[in-house]
Amino acid sequence: MKAPLNWLKDFVDIKTDIKEYINAMTMSGSKVEGIEDMGEGIEKVVVGKILEMEDHPNADRLKVCKVDVGSEVVQVVTGAPNVKTGDLIPLALVGAKLPGGEIKATTFRGVESYGMMCSVEELNLSRDYLPDAPEDGVYVFSEEIKPGTDVKEALDLDKVIEFEITSNRPDCLSIYGLARESAVALGVPLKKLEIRVKEEAGGSASDYASIEIENPGLCPRYSARIVTDVKIGPSPYWMQHRLAAAGMRPINNIVDITNYVMLELGQPMHAFDLSKIAGSKIIVRTAREGEVLITLDGQERKLDTDMLVIADSERPVGVAGVMGGENSGITDETRTLLLESANFNGTSIRITSKKLGIRSEASIRFEKGLDPEITVKALDRCAELIELLGAGKVVCGIVDCNMTRKRQDTIKLDADRVNALLGTDIPAEKMVDIFRALEFEVDPVTMMMKIPSFRSDIENVADLAEEVARFHDYNNIKPSLLSGKESMRGRKSCKQRMEDVIRNTMCACGMNEAYTFSFTSPKVFDSINLSQDHPLRNAVVISNPLGEDYSIMRTTTLPDMLRVLATNHSRKIETARLFELSYVYHPVDGQDLPEEKKLLTLGMYGEGCDFFELKGVVEELMAAMGIADYEFKPEREDPSFHPGRTASLLVKIPVPGVPDGTVLKKVGVLGEIHPEAAEKTECPERTYAAIFEVASLIHASTFARKFRPLPRFPAVPRDIAVVVRDEVYVADLIKAISKAAGDMLEDVSLFDVYKGSQVPEGMKSTAFALTFRSPDRTLKDEEVNKAMERILKSLEHQFEAKLR
């Protein structure tokens, strides 16, 4: 809401420094968003009257003028094509400051000039502010103004303050409402608006027109006045300037008056040409099936049966609260007016204005819910201004159809509860002062207060506390820290701590954390090779997305990880290692909400990155999470991954009720991205990724650890190398070795795999380092030898292994 300062000053004395005023308003809840000083940079520019005008002796296009500037007559040379003798123009005197610079006395082809006639642009004003300004040339005042008047005064160049008005305070979408807030904030009295209507036309409004409300739920009140002998013309400067400063274009006296009253009091008004209202009857009703209306902006609007319209006895003449119809609007020929001042249901107006795509100054106000008590006051103010401007004669009386339902209008001021909620010690008398200044009527004995009709936001003690607090200043409330409250345990849950473990482990393994969007394009499934009927294609669809690329909630994080890797790759970054902890969303039949599953996604390419690097990170994670029972199985079915270089991770998860209380569950995959997917996603040829279900990992994880004593007896190290067929898995060999060795085997690890000239085609040599140890004695060579024999026999038997 833009409020010209001088308009505010009609209702409240603002004597403090503007900065202090702004601060007082912001800190009491009317946040100042900006301030525009229209006269900024303009000095010594006055109204001048051209007394004489002659051709320049040495230049065709220049004129030499004698200009009365009040105190003297100065000679000015001008090239303006649009001025003539007798015109009043803005004249920048010698020494004047304009946004474009300072004015000096100069000589044009031998003729001296002591000033410059100014155009709108030279005064740095907009054409909206001075709509009567010529396209080209100097601004000419069309009203009589005393020469010598400061142009800032003549053009009402004011400071305009822009307030942010919160949705609960439609009463502040008005100069008067803001003045009321200003008065309380500054601690000065509000100058009440006194309205006097002469009603010179006599008669009775109800003889001219009648009103019928069909939907009192959508229109609780409709009030109207009649004006005869209307003379359409421009409104005076002061009114035009105030409207323009507040952001509205001046149109003609009647429209300007209705807009002026809307800005001043917050009540939107509309003027109908009564001669165009069939049957002289206003009917407020919902639109009928198929009705259309051409609104004042010339657009044809299709109405639906939820929309409230203003109709006469035959047809709609306006969309209620949004915009009037062209068929009933005022024109230069209009002689009799019906002035509408109504109250409409905010929700209905909001929906209609949204459907029609019109957000007018009127609809913006109505949709917040206005005070039904103000309709008559606004009509009276309108009538007063019409009389003041001589724009018409006001008929006696008001046609008022008031079907307002009574609402809560009293509340008890419980000072103790207000203080208890705020943590303050504000005396009840001070609260009473605040509420009285806010125009509440307070009974000092019972502390019952009558809520002003424009404050429908006040319902309970919390609302009262806010009123008190904002004029007490929130920042004067003494800070406390839940003093006297029972202390509480603050702690992360096990799940939250385990997620921290995951993040920390990832970072320790050199993985950097990524954040990617949760919505994506349905096209991403193709890029990772998913078949057309793949279950992951079943996604939650956003009904109003920001575009196709962001139209579904993701069911897999792989495309996002690959996109991030590809972005880094395209920027010539040699190595990238990333992880993300984030959700995917799977629709669930018969449920409003989908299943949200948290995934851990890993991705890497570049130096040192291969399958076993990735697997190493996963193994480290298993150790950090305390997951001991897990295994990797070759995974050939996942279409996004290289079938020969991918494993699934299976972990043992406790499940009550099954034979040994656990199940081995697949919790994710890790491997090299399928070459086709890598190509489609523009990732490097060797790109590695992994995806795990976090909930399952956490389910299998534990913070419990048990100490094992450090070894006291020496270890006996042995190596064994066997040749086996290529297809034999190392994991199976290790399992067999462990089983055959028995308890003495402390550790077995693969240290070499060799294929080449000394090993037959289709075979590989695998070498293992074994460590034998007993916790309670030094092992004898013979024992270890026997174990080695058992191991070899077992490998020969199970895998046709040959000792190398």
Next chain:
Amino acid sequence: MKQQLESIRKEALNKLVTITDIGELDDFRVAYLGKKGELTRILKGMGALPPEERPLVGQLANEVRNALEAGIAEAKNRLVRAAREERIRRETLDVTMPGRAKKLGRKHPITIVLDEIKDIFLGMGYEIAEGPEIELDYYNFEALNIPKNHPARDTQDTFYITEEALLRTHTSPVQARYMKEHKPPIRIICPGRVYRSDAVDATHSPIFHQVEGLVIDKGITMGDLIGTLQVFAKGVFGEDTRIRLRPHHFNFTEPSAEVDVSCWGCGGTGCRICKGEGWVEILGAGMVHPNVLREGGVDPDVYSGFAFGLGIDRIAMGKFGIDDMRLLFENDIRFLRQF
């Protein structure tokens, strides 16, 4: 023989000082003290001496042996020291050369800020509550005193899935759910991802992250809210940080406030970050609206509470001086590794 011994002593000790490496010293030992060494050879000839001279010569021979051994030990010491010094001199490094990179990964700046915020509130006895990102209209709006068709819904730019399901526009629904499941006293923060239909640019993102807090107990005051926010602001932005509350309107709180912190760029004198204001708006807060308490099954005549909410992304941007929101979701390694 006596003369022989004396001359060996003299000759050997003179030779010893000229020895410059350990191998030479070994040879020297062998030459004099070895099985075939000179001293041994002389001692072997002792049998030929008259018996009365033997003790004297024997004593002298021992003295010579001891003198040589002591000399050898000393020379060894000297040589080892010299060798060590030589080695130290030889292997001196240019310590200004770069260290071998240990590539630890980094947490995302949003995680870093979130962890900091969690720490502050865990320390004040809060728990961390979580809830779904795809939420029922009821929890996102209605339970928070924002009925259907309320104008406040327009400002939230909601992504809808169906009439009833939407992408949560704030983490407040977690509070609404928590209230229904827990009795006061309640002290929680709810971090999480939220969605608003804003096009992506340098200062807007349709996806961002919030932390909201909720405290409900008997006798909670607005002073408690202010004190809590002070602790929070100092914790995140530094001990000198001041906060300022301005009255505002939110449907789920009353009284409501917008909260500014003194600018981290200039400390309050005005700079580019705060657009000359000296203050930066970072969060919204207020006393929980009685309707919200009631909807959560809490009696507003017995209990009161406060709630607050802030955007983590913007705080991370402010704290680290990140000037483009898109960087947070682009995940350029060179960006991520700065934190």
